[in-house]
Amino acid sequence: MEIHRTPLVSPSLGTTRELVSYHYGPAHAARRIVIQSSVHADETPGMLVSWVLKRRLADLESRGLLRARVVVVPVANPIGLNQRIAGALIGRFETDSGQNFNRRFIDLAGRIGDGLEATLGHDEQRNGLLFRQAVHAALEEVKPRNELESLQLALHWLSADADIVLDLHCSLEGVLHLFTHADAWPAFEPLACYLGVGTSLLCEDSGGHSFDEAINLSWGALRSRFGDRFPIPASPLAACIELRGLYDVTHEFAERDADAILQFIALRGGIAGGVTPPPPLIRPPMPLSGSEQIDAPCAGVLVYRAPLGAWLKPGDAVADIVDPMTDQVTTLHTQIEGVLYTRRVTRYVHTGVTVVLMAGVTPRRTGPLLTA
Numbered sequence: 112m113e114i115h116r117t118p119l120v121s122p123s124l125g126t127t128r129e130l131v132s133y134h135y136g137p138a139h140a141a142r143r144i145v146i147q148s149s150v151h152a153d154e155t156p157g158m159l160v161s162w163v164l165k166r167r168l169a170d171l172e173s174r175g176l177l178r179a180r181v182v183v184v185p186v187a188n189p190i191g192l193n194q195r196i197a198g199a200l201i202g203r204f205e206t207d208s209g210q211n212f213n214r215r216f217i218d219l220a221g222r223i224g225d226g227l228e229a230t231l232g233h234d235e236q237r238n239g240l241l242f243r244q245a246v247h248a249a250l251e252e253v254k255p256r257n258e259l260e261s262l263q264l265a266l267h268w269l270s271a272d273a274d275i276v277l278d279l280h281c282s283l284e285g286v287l288h289l290f291t292h293a294d295a296w297p298a299f300e301p302l303a304c305y306l307g308v309g310t311s312l313l314c315e316d317s318g319g320h321s322f323d324e325a326i327n328l329s330w331g332a333l334r335s336r337f338g339d340r341f342p343i344p345a346s347p348l349a350a351c352i353e354l355r356g357l358y359d360v361t362h363e364f365a366e367r368d369a370d371a372i373l374q375f376i377a378l379r380g381g382i383a384g385g386v387t388p389p390p391p392l393i394r395p396p397m398p399l400s401g402s403e404q405i406d407a408p409c410a411g412v413l414v415y416r417a418p419l420g421a422w423l424k425p426g427d428a429v430a431d432i433v434d435p436m437t438d439q440v441t442t443l444h445t446q447i448e449g450v451l452y453t454r455r456v457t458r459y460v461h462t463g464v465t466v467v468l469m470a471g472v473t474p475r476r477t478g479p480l481l482t483a
């Protein structure tokens with residue numbers, strides 16, 4: 112195992128942070144897998160899974176069973192992890208700029224490709240190598256202006272030449288679910304089975320330029336530009352995995368989720384030995400554009416009437432908002448058929464906040480598809 116330390120841009124005199132990554136397996140293995148946790152720094156289930164993975168990978172490495180280079184970044188957001196306001200950890204948004212830590216990752220689409228055409232040929236593997244070199248060359252040109260940009264660059268760099276990237280997050284309250292690009296779904300379906308996800312949400316481009324999309328879209332831009340004239344290997348596979356809710360941090364969950372990820376890596380040829388066949392998929396994937404976001408039309412005490420993971424029909428009640436002064440009770444209903452996959456943690460809502468996310472099979476939304 113090797114430990115790599117990438118210093119971030121110093122935000123202030125006397126203050127420096129670094130991104131630390133742990134690298135297991137053969138340095139020049141043909142396959143490279145990156146697993147990072149808690150880009151939203153207060154989403155801690157992934158950090159515990161990374162901790163379990165580190166021990167399992169060290170053991171596999173010591174027994175000579177790793178066939179892939181596996182990189183684990185357990186603390187993917189050291190900036191957010193130290194943002195506290197009146198005792199509360201603020202890990203989703205940078206407090207200085209207000210930017211969501213998992214939005215606006217580097218958009219390489221317009222920065223790569225020029226000059227590639229003369230070098231591409233009919234060797235698919237070589238074209239893939241040239242693509243990866245082009246991505247790295249483009250990243251080398253990026254000059255981060257602040258600590259946040261240097262963190263996003265460091266994360267992007269670590270995953271730029273990976274075959275598989277798993278970005279571990281969680282919801283406020285949520286069923287285990289997975290986001291990925293529609294093209295990547297066939298490859299990730301076994302992972303969804305091993306994990307036992309309650310739903311999988313697919314899209315081409317959510318508009319948020321989250322980390323997993325930044326990885327997928329840079330390759331996609333090259334494919335759309337050159338793919339009709341040159342053989343291009345499959346894109347790197349990047350997925351965002353939502354490991355239930357903020358408080359679903361237990362040794363049992365972490366062991367189970369780490370097991371699932373290692374079974375998937377073995378299936379992809381990254382671990383020698385036997386492969387456990389994936390169990391059946393719990394539910395077919397759904398389009399992210401088919402999801403319904405139900406917001407609070409008024410403030411009040413939030414009382415859920417439908418549990419996480421419930422399959423609901425149009426008109427079913429999901430929650431009441433109670434005003435204990437006027438006695439008014441406002442019941443929220445879903446308009447779609449689908450699964451209730453995330454809820455809020457706090458049981459008081461302000462007007463306009465999102466109360467529930469539903470996943471449905473029929474595309475219905477356009478524009479930005481991710482929550483703030």
Ligand SMILES: [Zn+2]
Pocket residue numbers: 150151154213280281
């Ligand atoms: Zn997150």
